[in-house]
Amino acid sequence: MRILITGANGLVGRVLLEKMAATSQWEIFATSRGEHRVSHFNYHYFSADLTNESDIDSLIRAVQPHVLVHSAAITQVDVCELQREQALRTNVEAVHRLVRMLQPYRTHFIYLSTDFVFDGQKGMYTETDIPNPINFYGFTKAEAEKIVENSGLPFNVVRTVLVYGILPNMSRQNILTWIIHNLEARKPIRVVNDQWRTPTYVEDLANGLKLLARLRPVGYFNLAGSEYLTPYQFALRVAEIFDLDSSLISPTYAHEFKETGTRPFKTGLKINKAQEILGYQPTPLNESLICLRDWYRAHRV
Numbered sequence: 540m541r542i543l544i545t546g547a548n549g550l551v552g553r554v555l556l557e558k559m560a561a562t563s564q565w566e567i568f569a570t571s572r573g574e575h576r577v578s579h580f581n582y583h584y585f586s587a588d589l590t591n592e593s594d595i596d597s598l599i600r601a602v603q604p605h606v607l608v609h610s611a612a613i614t615q616v617d618v619c620e621l622q623r624e625q626a627l628r629t630n631v632e633a634v635h636r637l638v639r640m641l642q643p644y645r646t647h648f649i650y651l652s653t654d655f656v657f658d659g660q661k662g663m664y665t666e667t668d669i670p671n672p673i674n675f676y677g678f679t680k681a682e683a684e685k686i687v688e689n690s691g692l693p694f695n696v697v698r699t700v701l702v703y704g705i706l707p708n709m710s711r712q713n714i715l716t717w718i719i720h721n722l723e724a725r726k727p728i729r730v731v732n733d734q735w736r737t738p739t740y741v742e743d744l745a746n747g748l749k750l751l752a753r754l755r756p757v758g759y760f761n762l763a764g765s766e767y768l769t770p771y772q773f774a775l776r777v778a779e780i781f782d783l784d785s786s787l788i789s790p791t792y793a794h795e796f797k798e799t800g801t802r803p804f805k806t807g808l809k810i811n812k813a814q815e816i817l818g819y820q821p822t823p824l825n826e827s828l829i830c831l832r833d834w835y836r837a838h839r840v
């Protein structure tokens with residue numbers, strides 16, 4: 540079976556690639572825009588700009604995947620707000636083109652989406668809740684969800700939340716690395732305490748995606764962590780486990796700062812469906828932070 544992973548230089552793509560490549564019965568193909576950052580695994584890598592239709596066409600004709608995991612996107616909320624045309628081309632039009640090119644191969648399309656498709660009024664969303672995005676990033680992701688659902692291809696729309704992890708040579712920070720690097724440099728940080736999330740350990744998400752690629756049930760799935768807390772509470776937990784100075788962390792509230800793209804107040808995703816159908820079992824938050832701390836101390840990235 541041939542599996543193609545997009546966004547292979549990103550946080551999710553890199554961890555997924557490592558896990559998938561360890562499964563010998565699958566032939567793994569990976570793509571991202573730039574040169575590949577890690578090259579010692581057992582898979583084929585293509586550089587492709589997914590805003591370029593001819594790059595997509597050549598990629599799909601070359602790979603003819605049985606399964607596509609589409610994780611590539613412009614993921615920064617403020618960049619999407621300010622560069623709307625580029626966000627539409629990357630997050631929506633590329634999905635449209637992929638769906639069209641994949642029709643002859645009946646590819647199972649696994650689409651990575653986000654809690655930010657919701658407005659944040661309710662919190663702890665299920666797979667059947669109706670999206671109502673309040674920023675442009677969420678809008679593009681909700682549009683792409685509809686394209687995938689209506690594609691006629693077997694599909695999964697996978698929503699996840701505030702993904703954290705540590706890798707060597709990361710292209711950008713995530714909440715965990717941002718907290719660690721600031722506290723290690725003894726810089727005070729203000730962290731929002733009135734937005735609620737179910738932060739997701741990237742290893743758990745990759746395990747869930749791997750289960751989906753193997754079992755291929757059709758439909759929407761939430762893959763997230765099991766604890767519901769604010770980024771401020773998360774930061775305190777990180778300080779405790781990484782033995783960093785928590786007095787450098789202070790709470791802030793959404794009305795106290797101005798961001799380009801509005802963030803939803805209460806998201807968080809219920810994961811019962813993934814637990815029942817896939818056997819998805821996220822690692823408890825403290826346990827995941829202990830694993831990451833031990834790895835970080837051993838590798839010092």
Ligand SMILES: NC(=O)c1ccc[n+]([C@@H]2O[C@H](COP(=O)([O-])OP(=O)(O)OC[C@H]3O[C@@H](n4cnc5c(N)ncnc54)[C@H](OP(=O)(O)O)[C@@H]3O)[C@@H](O)[C@H]2O)c1
Binds near residue numbers: 589612651652653654
């Ligand atoms: N991280 C989170 O907290 C979070 C939360 C909810 C949902 N998600 C979703 O999960 C997915 C993966 O997130 P992530 O954190 O791994 O993102 P990320 O680290 O920002 O990586 C995004 C990847 O997309 C690739 N990409 C961007 N524009 C491209 C283009 N025009 N052509 C080809 N590739 C392009 C980038 O490639 P290069 O690096 O080579 O440019 C990068 O590898 C995304 O779809 C995101 O919406 C993430």
